[in-house]
Amino acid sequence: MKKQLLLIGGGHAHMVTLANLGAFIKKGYGVTVIQPSEYHYYSGMGPGMLGGTYTPxxxxxxxxxxVEAGGGRFVLGKADRIDPDRQVVYLEGSEEAIAYDVLSCNAGSYVPRELLQGNTENIFTAKPIEELLVAQKRILxxxxxxxxxxxxxxxxxxxLEIxxxxxxxxxxKAVTLPTIRIFGGRNFLxxxxxxxxxxxxxxxxxxxVEIIQSGYVKxxxxxxxxLENGQEYAADIIFHAVGVKPSPIFTRSGLPVGPDGGLRVNAYLxxxxxxxxFGGGDCIYFEAEPLDKVGVYAVRQNPILYRNLLATLEGGHLEKFHPGGKYLLIYNLGEGEGILSKGFIxxxxxxxxxxxxRIDRQFIRTFQVSY
Incomplete structure (x- = not known):
């Protein structure tokens, strides 16, 4: 039976691998991709979609x-657990076990919801990105x-982007401008x-927009x-944007993880x-140098993951991932305005x-060109 490459997620760190599925197929390897949606949304443009700058x-x-155009198999579902001994991945709500010889995880991250109680109908999180569309409709x-x-x-x-x-x-949309408050704990940004x-x-x-820094939300x-100091504020719509945590699939599977719960990986990812x-993006803990949860690292991991997955299937040599130096940060504050920062600039x-x-649209075009 031919060797099987299994990808959990079609996110940023798997883009180069997905764009080069033909390289695996031509060598006789099978490729399967598991994802809970037929689409993957670029999170860097999510706030812009909320504001109406971009369409879905x-x-x-x-x-x-x-995946299917490249000769691979697409499985619509959510990976729930990995059994590294049997070399299979189980899907949520299913007894199906998908076998692999080499597995790569780009399972993403989630916004913790421990603070949320009661009716959460008008409470939204920044992930999954599709939820921002529901929020947009509700706001209007x-x-x-x-x-x-x-x-x-x-x-x-x-x-601040939301x-x-x-x-x-x-x-x-010419509706009544809302009162907008950011609850920034004690130290905004x-x-x-x-x-x-x-x-x-x-x-x-x-x-x-009012920024409240009198205490963390309890x-x-x-x-x-x-708030932790007892102050209370009412809101008609709430966005929960307290940061992200790696997918819990690795802890659930008993795999080695970092302090944040991300898959603990070495210099070869x-x-x-x-x-x-293997793994890349928000779901990993890079042992050599813990990385910020920013998309630039997933993009930089792309070619390394692709080459290392192919090398592992073929029994070749692996390449080390080097995070690189300072990265460009640009925040979208709406109405065509932003904040750019890199180093001292x-x-x-x-x-x-x-x-x-311009950078975001170029990135999208690069990986949309195949379809």
Missing amino acids: EDIRFATRKL ECAAGGKITIAVIGSGPSS AGNIHQLCRQ PGRPERIRRIARIMLSRKG RIENRWIV QSVDHPNI TFSGKLAFYLKD
């Missing part, structure tokens, strides 16, 4: 079409009836240079936000205990968003 078609990859429905309050929970970049794009959405934090506060203030119950299991305005838009 603008920011997604047709994973199923790409509520805002059409008059003034509403929207809360964004979180102190990271996603909170807030800015909610403002754009309501302004462009931690770990970012003070210049970025100051610019972000100024730009959000111009849009009427719980969210129905439409009430309760290879499981430290199972040499035929930081600026904001139309040019920053123009550059982000």
Whole structure:
């Protein structure tokens, strides 16, 4: 029987591998891809889709079409557990076991929901990206009836991008502008240079966005936000953007993980205990140098993963992944404005968003070209 390559997820770190499925098929290997949706959405453009800058078609990859056109097998489902001894992956809600000789995981991440209690109908998270479409519709429905309050929970970049794009959405659709509050704990944009934090506060203030830093959120119950100091705030719609955690599939499977629960991998992006299991993107813990949860690392891992998967099937030599130096950060604050930062360079305005838009669209076109 021919050797089988199994991919969990068609995300950013698997793009080069998916684009080169033919290289595996021509050598006689079988390729299967498991994904809970026929599409993979580019998270870097998610807030822009929420704000109406992009359509869903603008920011997604047709994973199923790409896989099947390349001669692979696409399985619509969610990988639930890996058995490294039997070399199979089990699907959620199914007894089917999908066998592999080499496995690569790009299982992504999720937004923890431990703080959420009661009715969560009007509470949304930044992942999965498709949820932002549901949120967009709900915002417009509520805002059409008059003034509403929207809360964004979180102190990271996603909170400022979501807030800015909610403002754009309501302004462009000519509905009543909502009251928007960001609950940023005690330190908004931690770990970012003070210049970025100051610019972000100024730009959000111009849009009427209030940043509350009087304490962390203790719980969210129905439409009430309760801070650790006892203060309570009501909101009609709540975005839970407190950061992401790696998929729990590795802990559930008893595989070696890092302190964040991500698959612990070595310099070759290879499981430290199972040499035929690889991973990339948000779902891994890179043992040599823990990495930020930013898409640039998944993009940089792309060619290394592709070559190492092929080499493992063929019994060849592996390549080491080098994270590289400083990376470019650009935040989309809506209405054609952004904040750009790399090293000692930081600026904001139309040019920053123009550059982000151009880079993002080029990335999308590169991997949409096959279909």
